[in-house]
Amino acid sequence: MSKHDCYSCAAPNSMHPFKGRSFNVNFKQMNRMVHSLNGYECAECAEIEFDAPSAERYARAGDELIEDAKQVMADEMKRIRRKLHFTQKSAVQLLSGGGHNAFSRYERAEVEPPKPLFVLMRLLDRHPELVRELQAINECTDINALLVQKQQQRHE
Ligand SMILES: [Zn+2]
Secondary structure: OOOEOOOOOOOOOOEEEEEEEEEEEEEOOEEEEEEEEEEEEEOOOOOEEEOHHHHHHHHHHHHHHHHHHHHHHHHHHHHHHHHOOOOHHHHHHHHHOOOOOHHHHHHOOOOOOOHHHHHHHHHHHHOHHHHHHHHHHHHOHHHHHHHHHHHHHHOO
């Protein structure tokens, strides 16, 4: 391994070899480390260039992370829904709206849950006592009271 010019910033002889370093792959906020990677790093701009086997391992680790992350999210959606004693149908009615089979699709990792829904599920996992608020929230008594105010303002 010898020095060569940087493909990114074109600094001459700036690519220095490295061996056995660890790099992070990430997907959304999920990440994992890939170890023992070899390649070159630019002394000027910090551009990284892996050698061919390391580039392949790094790319594969990224693909595996995405696949695993999608499955973990799907499994979490199912685990939390069951813990809260919701059917897929009642979960749609109380939490997500949308198509009647939305939760089924999330739980089969067919589509990723929207971030606000995934955050809400994880909050309810930590605070399942909040489930009892859902009925009231869905009845919209508070929102309807605000609507009455709006109507009154409109006719003032
Ligand atoms: Zn560079």
